[in-house]
Amino acid sequence: MKIRTKIKLALASTLLSFSVLAAGDLHLDHANTDISDTASLQNGAKLFMNYCSGCHAIGFMRYNRIAKDLNLNDSLVSKHLMFAGEKPGETITTAMPKDAAKKWFGNPPPDLSLVARSKGTDWIYTYLKGFYEDESKAFGVNNKVLANASMPDVLWSLKEGKPEAEFDQDVRDITNFLDYVGEPAKLIRTSLGVWVLLFLGVLFILTYLLKKEYWKDVKYGIWRPRD
Numbered sequence: 001m002k003i004r005t006k007i008k009l010a011l012a013s014t015l016l017s018f019s020v021l022a023a024g025d026l027h028l029d030h031a032n033t034d035i036s037d038t039a040s041l042q043n044g045a046k047l048f049m050n051y052c053s054g055c056h057a058i059g060f061m062r063y064n065r066i067a068k069d070l071n072l073n074d075s076l077v078s079k080h081l082m083f084a085g086e087k088p089g090e091t092i093t094t095a096m097p098k099d100a101a102k103k104w105f106g107n108p109p110p111d112l113s114l115v116a117r118s119k120g121t122d123w124i125y126t127y128l129k130g131f132y133e134d135e136s137k138a139f140g141v142n143n144k145v146l147a148n149a150s151m152p153d154v155l156w157s158l159k160e161g162k163p164e165a166e167f168d169q170d171v172r173d174i175t176n177f178l179d180y181v182g183e184p185a186k187l188i189r190t191s192l193g194v195w196v197l198l199f200l201g202v203l204f205i206l207t208y209l210l211k212k213e214y215w216k217d218v219k220y221g222i223w224r225p226r227d
């Protein structure tokens with residue numbers, strides 16, 4: 001077979017597999033999170049500690065790092081983040097014993113440190129809002145994003161008696177917090193990036209002026225008389 005035919009066949013089969021995959025794809029809502037929104041991250045951290053950390057660890061994150069990045073002072077940290085006498089430098093583990101969790105849920109609740117990196121924010125946002133009633137399940141709910149999820153609808157009490165938009169914002173804040181946890185350096189990286197680009201801009205002007213200065217000599221200097 002000619003090499004060109006081979007390439008064409010390879011391209012065609014890749015395209016075909018993409019479209020087959022896309023057909024089975026689930027619609028995900030846009031999370032619209034913004035990790036530069038500190039108020040949203042603070043609310044997300046508080047909600048995560050209250051509604052999720054009983055089952056899920058975020059083992060790559062420490063309390064004092066959150067306090068520093070989210071501008072939380074000591075009293076706020078102990079009020080909203082640390083309930084069981086943890087130390088500020090500790091990583092955020094869960095009190096739930098792994099073996100028992102496996103027995104209770106079938107699947108033990110995974111560590112969520114990197115879940116925003118592996119699944120994406122839209123996935124998490126839609127997942128948290130995607131619980132629906134299903135009496136055949138142990139917790140009476142199923143999930144439209146993760147079929148037969150063994151996680152209960154933990155946010156039902158938060159949803160109750162709240163306008164829809166407010167609840168959406170809470171879920172968005174939790175998602176935002178998990179996005180931040182997945183890459184805390186993003187906060188610094190993005191703000192530093194602006195300065196780096198500004199610096200490169202100034203450097204460009206200086207370099208351009210320097211180039212003009214050098215080429216003046218090359219064009220009209222000792223090597224070539226002025227036209």
Ligand code: HEC
Nearest residue numbers: 051052054055105107108109110115124148149150151154
């Ligand atoms: C009662 C225990 C429990 C609580 C509380 C809980 N979860 Fe879960 N969660 C689970 C279990 C169990 C799974 C595994 C589901 C599965 O794989 O079927 C899970 C799975 C997940 C997943 C999917 C992870 C993956 O990679 O598949 C995400 C995301 C998640 N939970 C987020 C949250 C968030 C955010 C909260 C707080 C609002 C929360 N969970 C509260 C038990 C819990």
